[in-house]
Amino acid sequence: MNESEQPCLAVSRVAIAGEMTIFTARDWRDRLLSAMEAPGDVELDLGMVSEVDAAGIQLLVSLVLEARATDRALRLVAVAERITEAFEFCRLTDFFREALPAQA
Amino acid sequence: MSTNMDDALQTFIVESRELLQTMEASLLEIGQGGDDTENINAIFRAAHTIKGSAGLFSLDPIVAFTHVAESVLDRVRAQRIAMDPALARLFLDVCDQMGALVERVASGLEVNGELQARSDELARQLSHHLEGTAVFPVAGDWPDGAPAQVAPPVFGPGCVTSGLWHISLRGGPDLLRFGLDPLSILRYLGTFGQIVSLEMVLAGIPRLNQLDPETCYMGFELSFASKADAQTIEDSFAFVRDDCTVRLIPPYGPIADYRALFADMPEDSLLLGQMLLRCGSLTQAELAQALATQEWLAEDEAGQAPAPRLGEVLVDQQLVEQPVIDAALERQQQVRQTKGAEVTLIRVDAAKLDQLINLVGELIIAGAGAQLAARRFKAPALVEATGVLSRLVEDVRDSALTLRMVQIGATFNRFRRVVRDVAIELDKDIQLDIRGGETELDKTIVEKIGDPLTHIVRNALDHGIESAADRVARGKPAQGRLMLNAFHESGSIVIEVSDDGGGLKKERILAKAMERGLVAEGQGLSDKDIFNLVFEPGFSTAEQVSNLSGRGVGMDVVKRNIQALRGTVDLESSEGHGTTVRIRLPLTLAIIDGFLIGAGPSSYVVPLEQVVECIELPLAGQLASGANYLNLRGEVLPFIRLRDLFEIPGEPPRRENVVVVQYAGERAGLVVDQLFGEFQTVIKPLGKVFSHIRCIGGSTILGSGEVALILDVPGLVRHVTARETGLSRSRQGSLAATA
Numbered sequence: 060m061n062e063s064e065q066p067c068l069a070v071s072r073v074a075i076a077g078e079m080t081i082f083t084a085r086d087w088r089d090r091l092l093s094a095m096e097a098p099g100d101v102e103l104d105l106g107m108v109s110e111v112d113a114a115g116i117q118l119l120v121s122l123v124l125e126a127r128a129t130d131r132a133l134r135l136v137a138v139a140e141r142i143t144e145a146f147e148f149c150r151l152t153d154f155f156r157e158a159l160p161a162q163a
Numbered sequence: 164m165s166t167n168m169d170d171a172l173q174t175f176i177v178e179s180r181e182l183l184q185t186m187e188a189s190l191l192e193i194g195q196g197g198d199d200t201e202n203i204n205a206i207f208r209a210a211h212t213i214k215g216s217a218g219l220f221s222l223d224p225i226v227a228f229t230h231v232a233e234s235v236l237d238r239v240r241a242q243r244i245a246m247d248p249a250l251a252r253l254f255l256d257v258c259d260q261m262g263a264l265v266e267r268v269a270s271g272l273e274v275n276g277e278l279q280a281r282s283d284e285l286a287r288q289l290s291h292h293l294e295g296t297a298v299f300p301v302a303g304d305w306p307d308g309a310p311a312q313v314a315p316p317v318f319g320p321g322c323v324t325s326g327l328w329h330i331s332l333r334g335g336p337d338l339l340r341f342g343l344d345p346l347s348i349l350r351y352l353g354t355f356g357q358i359v360s361l362e363m364v365l366a367g368i369p370r371l372n373q374l375d376p377e378t379c380y381m382g383f384e385l386s387f388a389s390k391a392d393a394q395t396i397e398d399s400f401a402f403v404r405d406d407c408t409v410r411l412i413p414p415y416g417p418i419a420d421y422r423a424l425f426a427d428m429p430e431d432s433l434l435l436g437q438m439l440l441r442c443g444s445l446t447q448a449e450l451a452q453a454l455a456t457q458e459w460l461a462e463d464e465a466g467q468a469p470a471p472r473l474g475e476v477l478v479d480q481q482l483v484e485q486p487v488i489d490a491a492l493e494r495q496q497q498v499r500q501t502k503g504a505e506v507t508l509i510r511v512d513a514a515k516l517d518q519l520i521n522l523v524g525e526l527i528i529a530g531a532g533a534q535l536a537a538r539r540f541k542a543p544a545l546v547e548a549t550g551v552l553s554r555l556v557e558d559v560r561d562s563a564l565t566l567r568m569v570q571i572g573a574t575f576n577r578f579r580r581v582v583r584d585v586a587i588e589l590d591k592d593i594q595l596d597i598r599g600g601e602t603e604l605d606k607t608i609v610e611k612i613g614d615p616l617t618h619i620v621r622n623a624l625d626h627g628i629e630s631a632a633d634r635v636a637r638g639k640p641a642q643g644r645l646m647l648n649a650f651h652e653s654g655s656i657v658i659e660v661s662d663d664g665g666g667l668k669k670e671r672i673l674a675k676a677m678e679r680g681l682v683a684e685g686q687g688l689s690d691k692d693i694f695n696l697v698f699e700p701g702f703s704t705a706e707q708v709s710n711l712s713g714r715g716v717g718m719d720v721v722k723r724n725i726q727a728l729r730g731t732v733d734l735e736s737s738e739g740h741g742t743t744v745r746i747r748l749p750l751t752l753a754i755i756d757g758f759l760i761g762a763g764p765s766s767y768v769v770p771l772e773q774v775v776e777c778i779e780l781p782l783a784g785q786l787a788s789g790a791n792y793l794n795l796r797g798e799v800l801p802f803i804r805l806r807d808l809f810e811i812p813g814e815p816p817r818r819e820n821v822v823v824v825q826y827a828g829e830r831a832g833l834v835v836d837q838l839f840g841e842f843q844t845v846i847k848p849l850g851k852v853f854s855h856i857r858c859i860g861g862s863t864i865l866g867s868g869e870v871a872l873i874l875d876v877p878g879l880v881r882h883v884t885a886r887e888t889g890l891s892r893s894r895q896g897s898l899a900a901t902a
Contacts (some may be wrong), residue, residue, distance in 0.1 A: 081339045081342065084339075084377055085376050085377060087376070088376040090373050091371060095371060112344045112346060112347075113334075113344050113381060114379075116381075117339075117368055117379070118376055119378060120368050121369065121370060121371045122372040123369035124369070126792065127370075128370045145346065148269040148346065148361075149346070149361065149363045150361050150362065151363060154365075
C-alpha cells in the first residue's frame with residue numbers, strides 16, 4: 060500500500076491503494092483523519108483498492124459522517140471495481156453517490 | 164492456517180463419506196416397510212450437511228449439484244412429491260455422483276469435464292421433479308423484488324403478509340477483530356437463496372475522529388428469499404453467533420416477533436420501521452400495528468396503566484417471550500448435544516492404536532518376566548504385587564484390544580446395495596437378510612474381509628439363486644433369499660453367506676475336477692471334500708460366464724485372502740436347497756489368551772479358546788499298541804504326540820497329558836509332558852524362512868526370555884484328522900464293541 064497527500068490550493072488528496080480491510084483499517088483511518096484535519100476540500104482516490112471488507116465500508120461511512128460533522132466537501136476521484144461491487148451489495152451506492160460526488 | 168484448513172477438509176471428506184453411506188443405506192431402506200419419513204429425513208440431512216460444509220470450502224461443483232438434490236428432497240419431505248422406486252434409483256445415482264465429487268476433492272483434483280457432465284445430466288433429471296409447483300425459486304431466478312408469487316400464505320391473524328425471511332443482524336464490537344466479515348456471511352446466504360433487499364444500519368457508526376476502525380458498529384436488516392429451513396439459515400451464522408445478535412423471522416412470521424425486534428434493537432423504532440418498510444418485510448399497516456402495541460407496552464411497563472391491564476400485558480409479554488425462550492432452550496440443547504457427540508466419539512489414527520497395542524504386548528512380556536523373578540525370590544509381597552500388576556495389565560490389554568473392535572454391521576450393510584444392483588442386472592428378485600450385525604471383530608480384519616465377502620455374495624447371487632421362473636417351477640417362493648450372518652464361536656468369528664438357491668451339483672464338480680486332474684478316478688471323497696474343491700485354483704462350474712463371476716478366478720483367491728488372516732473357509736451345500744459358505748476368522752491378530760504346555764525342554768502355546776479340556780493319557784498298557792487314538796467318553800479322539808511331531812529326543816515322563824483341542828467342530832488330542840496353564844501370549848509372526856513349516860502359527864516370548872512356539876490348531880487338527888479319517892469309521896465300531 061502506498062498513499063500520497065498533496066496539499067495544494069487547500070485541497071488534500073488521499074489515495075488508498077491495496078487492501079481496505081480490517082488488517083489495514085487502522086492505518087487508513089489515521090491517514091484519512093489527518094487529511095480531514097488539514098483545511099480545505101478532500102479528494103479521495105479509491106482507484107487502487109484491491110480488496111474491501113465490512114471494516115473498509117464502515118471506515119468510508121465514518122469518513123462521510125466526519126465530513127458532514129465538520130462541514131467539509133468530499134470528492135471521489137476514482138473508484139475501483141471492488142468498491143463499486145461492495146457498495147452495490149450493501150445497497151449503499153446511492154448513499155455514497157450523494158456523499159462522495161465524483162469529481163467533475 | 165493452511166494446515167488447519169487441510170485438517171478441516173480431511174474431516175469434511177471423512178464425514179461426507181460417512182454421510183453418503185448413511186444416505187445410501189436410507190435410500191435402500193425406502194419402501195422396505197419401515198418408517199420412510201425418518202429415512203427421507205436422514206437422506207435430506209446428509210445432503211444438506213454435505214452441501215453446507217462444501218460451501219465453507221467453496222467447493223462449488225458439490226454445492227451446486229447437491230443444491231438441486233436437496234431441493235427435490237425438500238419437496239419429498241413436504242410430501243409434494245413421492246419417493247417412488249424410480250426416484251429412489253435416481254437418488255442412488257445422485258449419491259454415487261456426490262461420492263465421486265467428494266473423492267475428487269479427496270484426491271486434490273479439480274472436477275473434470277466428464278464428471279461435470281454427469282453432474283449436469285443428473286441435475287437435469289432431478290429438475291424434472293422440480294417442475295409444476297412453484298415454491299421458492301432457486302437462487303438466481305428470483306424476479307426482482309417480487310415476493311408476490313410465493314406459495315399460498317398460511318398466516319393467521321397477527322402475522323405479516325411478507326413471504327420472505329427477515330434477518331436482522333447487529334455486529335458485536337469484536338466481530339471484525341476476530342476476522343469475521345459480515346459481508347462474506349451475507350454473500351454465503353446467497354448460495355441458497357436471494358437477498359431481496361438489504362438495509363445497512365449505519366446509525367451506530369461514529370464519525371471518523373471517534374471511530375475505532377477495528378470495532379464493528381454496523382448492522383444489517385435484510386429480507387431473504389429462500390426455500391431453506393430455519394436451521395440452514397441459522398447455521399450460516401454459526402461462526403458469528405457469539406459475536407453478534409442475529410434475529411430470524413420466518414415468512415409470514417408473527418407481528419409479535421417484529422415487535423420484539425423493535426424492543427430489542429438499540430435504534431430508534433421509527434428509523435428501524437422505515438428500514439423494514441423498505442425491505443418489504445412489513446407493510447405500513449403492519450408497522451403501525453407493531454409500533455402501536457409496543458408503545459402500549461411501554462406505557463404499561465411504566466406503571467401508568469390501570470391494574471387489570473397489567474395482567475393482560477404479562478400474558479402478552481409471555482406470548483412475546485415464549486418463542487424466544489423456546490428458541491434459546493432449543494439452541495442450548497443443540498449445543499449440549501453437539502458437545503455430547505464430541506465427547507463420545509474421538510477419531511484416532513489407526514497407527515496410534517497399533518502402537519499402543521504393540522506397547523501393551525511388550526508390557527505383558529515384561530510383566531511375565533517380573534512375575535517369574537518374583538516367584539524365584541519367593542518374596543510373598545513381591546509375588547502378590549506382580550500378581551495384581553499382571554491382572555491390571557490383562558485389563559489394559561483387553562480394553563486396548565476392544566479399541567480396535569468394530570461391528571461388522573457396517574460391512575454387511577454395504578451389501579444391500581450390491582445385492583440390489585446385481586439383482587437388477589440379473590433381473591432376479593432377491594431379498595437380503597442380515598443377522599448378527601452387532602458382532603465385533605478387529606478393524607484390520609473387517610477391512611480385509613470386504614473383498615472376499617463381495618466375491619462370495621456375487622457368486623451366490625449369480626450362480627446360487629435361480630431366476631424367478633425356475634424357482635417357481637421348483638416350487639420355491641419367487642423371491643430368492645440371501646442371508647449374511649455373523650456370530651462368535653470359540654475364540655473366532657464365523658461369517659456365513661447362505662442362499663436358498665440351487666445348491667452345488669456334486670457330480671458336475673467331481674467331473675470337472677477329474678477333467679482338470681485334481682482328483683483321480685475312484686478316489687473316495689466325502690461331500691465336504693467335493694464341495695471344497697471349488698476353492699481350488701482355476702475351478703469354476705458355471706456353465707454360463709456372466710460379467711459378474713464365473714470366470715474361474717475367485718474362489719481360490721477368496722480362500723487365500725482368508726487364510727492370510729489366519730482364517731478358514733468351507734462350504735456346505737444341498738442340491739436344490741441352497742449353499743452356505745462359512746468363514747471363520749480369529750477375533751484379533753495381536754494378542755491371545757494362550758495355554759502353555761511343555762514337551763521335553765521346549766514350551767508351546769495353544770490358543771486358550773481352542774482348548775476344550777485336559778486329561779491324563781491312559782498308561783501305555785491301556786492303549787492299543789502304536790494306536791493314535793483314545794476313547795474319550797465313548798468317542799474316538801485321535802491324538803498326536805508333540806514329541807513325535809517335533810522330533811524331540813529323550814524319554815517321555817511316566818505320566819503324560821492330553822490337551823483336547825477343537826476347531827471347526829473337529830477335535831484332536833495333543834500329547835504333552837507338562838501343563839503350565841494360562842499364559843498371555845503376544846503373537847510375534849515367524850519370519851519368511853519358516854513360512855513353510857506346518858502346524859506352527861507364530862512365536863511368543865516367555866517371561867524368562869525364552870521363545871515358545873504357538874501351535875496352529877486348525878493346521879494340527881487337519882493334520883491329525885486327515886490321518887485318521889480314513890480309518891476312524893471302522894475303529895469306531897471296534898471301540899464301541901470293547902467299551
